[in-house]
Amino acid sequence: xxxxxxxxxxxxxxxxxxxxxxxxxxxxxxxxxxxxxxxxxxxxxxxxxxxxxxxxxxxxxxxxxxxxxxxxxxxxxxxxxxxxxxxxxxxxxxxxxxxxxxxxxxxxxxxxxxxxxxxxxxxxxxxxxxxxxxxxxxxxxxxxxxxxxxxxxxxxxxxxxxxxxxxxxxxxxxxxxxxxxxxxxxxxxxxxxxxxxxxxxxxxxxxxxxxxxxxxxxxxxxxxxxxxxxxxxxxxxxxxxxxxxxxxxxxxxxxxxxxxxxxxxxxxxxxxxxxxxxxxxxxxxxxxxxxxxxxx
Amino acid sequence: xxxxxxxxxxxxxxxxxxxxxxxxxxxxxxxxxxxxxxxxxxxxxxxxxxxxxxxxxxxxxxxxxxxxxxxxxxxxxxxxxxxxxxxxxxxxxxxxxxxxxxxxxxxxxxxxxxxxxxxxxxxxxxxxxxxxxxxxxxxxxxxxxxxxxxxxxxxxxxxxxxxxxxxxxxxxxxxxxxxxxxxxxxxxxxxxxxxxxxxxxxxxxxxxxxxxxxxxxxxxxxxxxxxxxxxxxxxxxxxxxxxxxxxxxxxxxxxxxxxxxxxxxxxxxxxxxxxxxxxxxxxxxxxxxxxxxxxxxxxxxxxxxxxx
Numbered sequence: 001x002x003x004x005x006x007x008x009x010x011x012x013x014x015x016x017x018x019x020x021x022x023x024x025x026x027x028x029x030x031x032x033x034x035x036x037x038x039x040x041x042x043x044x045x046x047x048x049x050x051x052x053x054x055x056x057x058x059x060x061x062x063x064x065x066x067x068x069x070x071x072x073x074x075x076x077x078x079x080x081x082x083x084x085x086x087x088x089x090x091x092x093x094x095x096x097x098x099x100x101x102x103x104x105x106x107x108x109x110x111x112x113x114x115x116x117x118x119x120x121x122x123x124x125x126x127x128x129x130x131x132x133x134x135x136x137x138x139x140x141x142x143x144x145x146x147x148x149x150x151x152x153x154x155x156x157x158x159x160x161x162x163x164x165x166x167x168x169x170x171x172x173x174x175x176x177x178x179x180x181x182x183x184x185x186x187x188x189x190x191x192x193x194x195x196x197x198x199x200x201x202x203x204x205x206x207x208x209x210x211x212x213x214x215x216x217x218x219x220x221x222x223x224x225x226x227x228x229x230x231x232x233x234x235x236x237x238x239x240x241x242x243x244x245x246x247x248x249x250x251x252x253x254x255x256x257x258x259x260x261x262x263x264x265x266x267x268x269x270x271x272x273x274x275x276x277x278x279x280x281x282x283x284x285x286x287x288x289x290x291x292x293x294x295x296x
Numbered sequence: 297x298x299x300x301x302x303x304x305x306x307x308x309x310x311x312x313x314x315x316x317x318x319x320x321x322x323x324x325x326x327x328x329x330x331x332x333x334x335x336x337x338x339x340x341x342x343x344x345x346x347x348x349x350x351x352x353x354x355x356x357x358x359x360x361x362x363x364x365x366x367x368x369x370x371x372x373x374x375x376x377x378x379x380x381x382x383x384x385x386x387x388x389x390x391x392x393x394x395x396x397x398x399x400x401x402x403x404x405x406x407x408x409x410x411x412x413x414x415x416x417x418x419x420x421x422x423x424x425x426x427x428x429x430x431x432x433x434x435x436x437x438x439x440x441x442x443x444x445x446x447x448x449x450x451x452x453x454x455x456x457x458x459x460x461x462x463x464x465x466x467x468x469x470x471x472x473x474x475x476x477x478x479x480x481x482x483x484x485x486x487x488x489x490x491x492x493x494x495x496x497x498x499x500x501x502x503x504x505x506x507x508x509x510x511x512x513x514x515x516x517x518x519x520x521x522x523x524x525x526x527x528x529x530x531x532x533x534x535x536x537x538x539x540x541x542x543x544x545x546x547x548x549x550x551x552x553x554x555x556x557x558x559x560x561x562x563x564x565x566x567x568x569x570x571x572x573x574x575x576x577x578x579x580x581x582x583x584x585x586x587x588x589x590x591x592x593x594x595x596x597x598x599x600x601x602x603x604x
Contacts (some may be wrong), residue, residue, distance in 0.1 A: 012506075014506030015425035015506055016421075018421045018506070019418060021418065021477070022437060022481060025474050025477050027442065029440070029448055029455075030436055031440075032451065036450075037451060049450070101331065101332070101335070111339070112597070113587075116582040117535070117579045118535030118578070120535075120552045120556050120578070121555070121578055123360070125575060126345065126573045127559075129344075135365055138445075155367070173342070177597065225444055229444060230445065232491055232538060236537070237556050237559075253542075255446070255542075268450070274446055277363075278443065278444055282442045286439075
């Protein structure tokens with residue numbers, strides 16, 4: 001060791017310089033930006049952010065605004081539906097794909113390609129297919145069933161399911177791929193052992209395979225859930241939130257109040273609620289994932 | 297050197313190798329018919345929308361009004377495509393989607409290059425040059441990946457306005473770089489960590505510094521992960537809508553934003569064939585990447601998926 005030891009600060013200097021963008025992003029944008037938005041959600045900012053504290057007023061207004069309540073309700077219906085359907089569809093498809101089938105690559109390519117498309121494109125495609133004057137309804141009617149009705153995007157009660165149909169088309173391939181990777185990760189010996197014991201296949205899946213695939217399920221859960229909470233483009237393209245408020249979503253509420261209605265305080269309060277919702281999902285998961293097995 | 301490549305992306309590899317073991321012998325058992333029948337029906341759900349779009353975009357409007365959306369075109373016409381590309385109107389501009397296409401190119405190319413350059417160096421610093429505090433930043437970064445964008449939209453508007461880049465393409469490039477950073481950094485960090493440490497140590501002993509090791513040792517060995525990152529970023533940025541609307545002006549709107557404007561505009565007669573051609577045009581770039589990259593796309597998706 002030389003007599004002139006470089007000071008600690010300058011050790012690894014290049015690495016530290018290289019990490020500046022990361023540090024800035026983490027501190028200024030992610031931490032700073034989040035803190036800023038949360039802080040300003042307690043102000044009565046309108047067109048411009050103004051440090052004019054009003055306590056919880058924005059939140060009180062938020063939770064008494066019909067559009068927000070409807071958005072939350074829609075998100076709940078959409079979220080529950082998406083979780084159940086994408087998991088069931090993804091898992092069943094993955095099981096089918098795992099039967100040593102021919103053309104596996106072809107089937108996978110077909111199921112996953114919508115995932116490459118944007119939500120805007122997805123929304124517009126399904127807007128066209130669900131169009132009552134030209135799409136599925138029109139075809140069934142012209143085939144002779146005159147009273148057939150299938151126009152989810154124009155019926156308030158069903159519009160959210162029309163959006164779900166499109167979202168499922170776009171995203172279920174990803175869940176399938178994840179589940180398939182999980183299935184392939186399971187030791188084949190387990191199958192053999194269970195077969196020798198004469199356990200029926202469905203029982204092996206339910207009792208042995210699914211519990212063993214817990215990590216994959218959790219990854220998929222976190223992924224699908226954070227996608228659900230962020231849903232925005234799809235609704236904008238497919239329904240613009242209509243008919244009426246039938247497909248309004250929290251993320252759209254935030255955007256509209258932030259850049260259209262010029263009511264920043266409301267937008268900040270709404271986005272803080274979104275943040276809270278994500279935290280409720282992510283923090284328990286992170287604690288489970290990283291908290292338990294931290295190695296020194 | 298051989299095991300450099302085999303050990304790296306171990307997680308997704310089993311899926312990529314496809315089925316193993318013997319092929320099924322009897323083709324037409326009842327189980328097989330059920331199995332393939334189900335798969336084919338499901339495939340129709342995924343394929344029909346694309347088919348309908350292509351077919352619709354090749355029909356004239358009169359044919360669309362009387363016919364059904366699943367019928368192949370009686371007379372194939374490419375006019376809708378020409379019109380969508382060169383004449384469709386957004387507001388007062390009637391120069392078609394070509395404007396949005398070139399904007400998207402101008403946004404995507406620098407965003408992909410800058411975000412990957414920064415994230416790969418970051419990942420390298422985190423994997424090989426651990427210093428105090430590095431992991432704290434990294435943890436915040438990863439958690440940041442889960443924060444809804446809505447929370448950070450406005451602070452970024454202010455930041456960009458302060459440095460005079462709000463509404464410019466450069467501003468949008470910065471935004472894409474920021475939001476691509478968590479997943480890309482994770483991707484590169486994990487990859488560089490999986491390379492044998494002896495390589496790095498040997499280079500250190502030989503007196504190579506931070507950048508020299510990066511450019512002469514790490515870069516040449518990590519082509520696959522760069523391709524995966526590129527697939528991830530090109531599709532992600534090309535498909536972005538939210539940042540495009542928030543951080544650009546109508547003149548520099550990316551393709552997705554312009555597409556939504558063309559199709560969902562309430563003025564004028566709806567030309568469904570032009571709309572479908574425009575939608576296909578917008579989806580074309582990610583689709584080409586998807587079909588060209590094949591298994592690498594799956595790997596990119598899986599890498600993006602395990603970001604948590």
